[in-house]
Every structure is written in structure tokens, then in C-alpha cells.
Amino acid sequence: MGGVALDKGKYRILTLNPGSTSTKVALFEDETEIWSDTQRYDADLVRTFANIMDQESFRLDAVRQALARHETPVSSLDAVVGRGGLLKPIPGGTYTVSPAMIEDLKSCRWGAHASNLGAPMAAHLAAEAGHDRAFIVDPVVVDELVPEARLSGIPEIERRSIFHALNQKAVARRAARDLGKAYTEVNLVIAHMGGGISVGAHERGRVIDVNNALDGEGPFSPERAGSLPAGEFVRLCFSGTYGLDQIMKKLVGGGGLVAHLGTNDLREVERRIDEGDEKAERVYEAMAYQVAREIGARAAVLKGQVDAVVLTGGLAYSSRFTDRIASRVAFIAPVRIYPGEDESAALAQGALRVLRGEEKPRQYA
Numbered sequence: 001m002g003g004v005a006l007d008k009g010k011y012r013i014l015t016l017n018p019g020s021t022s023t024k025v026a027l028f029e030d031e032t033e034i035w036s037d038t039q040r041y042d043a044d045l046v047r048t049f050a051n052i053m054d055q056e057s058f059r060l061d062a063v064r065q066a067l068a069r070h071e072t073p074v075s076s077l078d079a080v081v082g083r084g085g086l087l088k089p090i091p092g093g094t095y096t097v098s099p100a101m102i103e104d105l106k107s108c109r110w111g112a113h114a115s116n117l118g119a120p121m122a123a124h125l126a127a128e129a130g131h132d133r134a135f136i137v138d139p140v141v142v143d144e145l146v147p148e149a150r151l152s153g154i155p156e157i158e159r160r161s162i163f164h165a166l167n168q169k170a171v172a173r174r175a176a177r178d179l180g181k182a183y184t185e186v187n188l189v190i191a192h193m194g195g196g197i198s199v200g201a202h203e204r205g206r207v208i209d210v211n212n213a214l215d216g217e218g219p220f221s222p223e224r225a226g227s228l229p230a231g232e233f234v235r236l237c238f239s240g241t242y243g244l245d246q247i248m249k250k251l252v253g254g255g256g257l258v259a260h261l262g263t264n265d266l267r268e269v270e271r272r273i274d275e276g277d278e279k280a281e282r283v284y285e286a287m288a289y290q291v292a293r294e295i296g297a298r299a300a301v302l303k304g305q306v307d308a309v310v311l312t313g314g315l316a317y318s319s320r321f322t323d324r325i326a327s328r329v330a331f332i333a334p335v336r337i338y339p340g341e342d343e344s345a346a347l348a349q350g351a352l353r354v355l356r357g358e359e360k361p362r363q364y365a
Helices: 052-069 099-107 114-128 165-178 230-237 244-251 256-261 266-274 278-301 319-329 343-355
Strands: 012-019 022-029 032-040 079-083 094-096 134-137 187-193 197-203 206-210 308-313 335-339
Touching (some): 012 052, 052 114, 094 343, 187 278, 256 266, 278 319, 319 335
Antiparallel strands (some): 022 032, 187 197, 197 206
16 A cells, blocks of 8 residues: 555655656666656647646656656556645645545646646556555645744735745755754755745744745745835836736746846856846845845744755855855854755655655645
8 A cells, every 4th residue: 555665675666747848757766766768848739738637648658658668667666756736735745646636636726737747647657556656745835834924914915835845855854864863853944046946944844934936935036036025016016017917927937037137047147247247246146145135034933043054956056156145144054055956866765765664654635
């Protein structure tokens, strides 16, 4: 049955990470990646489907073809783990794929996104393998906020927890190990920095406060506007110049570096700085400043009791950028840098903890 530890040497785990025009498939034996296969789909082909969930059979066939190419029988898989989609708010952890979960994902009740396909596809392949060990791990809707973090100054508007939970949780466990402790024994402030930026306060295994990175709250980022002066933003919305879709594009996709400099590529911004572009320098410094400010806010949430400040995500590959942040926050705690995000490995590790009996699978109902 799903979630019961298996008594064997190495576990073969297939991970599925569906994106809007791709599915990344990878096979792991324990923590080691054996092969990886990123399937890319023509955008025009994707648009022929009426909705996201109609793509399930098409994508499953492509995954089966990948398994065949890599000479991996479905029957050899001990577990299949998919990227968690848009579900109701749930605590972090590894979840057994259940009928209730699949129903919510297929109905797109909580939102439509390609990641909604991860759990149904995992369930199909697990069944073909002759078992029900299909899982998801730390979806973006992980919600462990303390009550005071939810409240805004307008009763009709509650703060939501939507962030880079999969990478933040995986990196948190890695940082804790490097500190010689368990995740549940440390307090961390983790900044995931990519197209969007989320900064979470991790208190002994729970993310008790984090900005809503989906809607662009928090620091501005390569593609998101970040938190804005409320009055000025309201006046902009009612100026008659922009419609709803245009305003949302300003918040997510067309904000941040894109709005100021016309690019979402940090390397391009750094190149312009090196060529003497003062505006690029000012915007670059402001983004680093705002990330540092958000880290300081999360440190306050943890009452200053922080074991490490962690910088991760694609932007963390730039030592130039991380140095600017670290110079402002190193007084809080030692700064640790784990560049990039390996979502496939994080998914496999979540399933592996369950297969080894180190963690009980959570149930979605």
C-alpha cells in the first residue's frame, strides 16, 4: 500500500514535473539520478487541447515512450511522484495521491496550472506498476502560517501562502544537515530567488510566514512587481488607462526588472552595469536591497533566533548579487548559499523519506 516502507536495498523512483509546454521526467535510485528526459511540446499543439487536464493522456504516452527509450520497465518502479498542483492550503510534506486530490486537481477548483497533471499521471503509472505508491511533495500551496501572519488591514483580504515550497523545504533540510541538526531543530530564513522571489521564516520545520510569490508580493523580482505603495497602485488601477489583464501583467510577468530594464536576465543587467549603465545599477541594487529587507522582516518574525540565512534559486548563482544581500543581513546569522533548484531531486527525496519509513505520508481529504 502507498506510504508503507519497503524492505529492500535501493528504491527506484520516477519523478514527473509538468510545465506549461514541457514535462520533465527523471529516474532515481535512492538519491542518485539515473536519467533525465525533458519533453518539450509545441505551443500550438498544446493550444489544441480544450483545457490543461485534457492533456493527461497525451503526456502519459510521452512519458511511457521515455521509459521505453531508457529501457525502464514501469513494473520496476517502486514509487512515482508528481509535482503537486493547485490544491487547497495544506501543511508541507509528502502526500499520497488520493481520489479527493485528483478530483480537486481535475476540476481546477483551486486554480488551473500544468502542475495539476502531476498527481493524476503519477497515479496512472503507479497502477501500471502494480501498486498505489503515488505521491506529491510540498506543492506551492503549502500553508503553515501562524494566524497573525494571515491578517491584513482589510478584513475582506487575507494573506495567502503561495511560494516556492518544494525548493525552500528541500534546501531547508539540506542547510539543517550542514548545521548538524534536523530540520525540526533549526530556525532559518530562506530566500528563493528566481523569476519570482519568496522569503520564508522556517521555525523548526514549519514556514510560519512567507510572502505570496505568485501574486508578486514581497521584493520586486526579475518578473514581478513586488509589494507596492497601496494608494498609488489603487489610483493606477482606476486611472482608466489599464484593464484588469494589463494590471495583472504589471504585477506578474511584466513587473520588476522587465518593467524597469526590459529584461528578466540578471546576467544582462550585470553586463549593462559593467558598461556604465547607471539605471541598471540603481535597479539592481534596489532588488538586492528589497530582498535583504524582506529577510530582516522574517528574522523579526523569528525574534532574531536564526540559525542561518539561506539564499537559493537561479539568482543565487550570481555571487555579485548574493554578496550585496549578504552584506546587509550577515549580522542576523551566517549566510549559506545553495544556487539553483533541483525540483526532480526534491520530489524523489520526499518519496524516499516515506519509502524508508523516515516520514509518514500525509493524507489529502
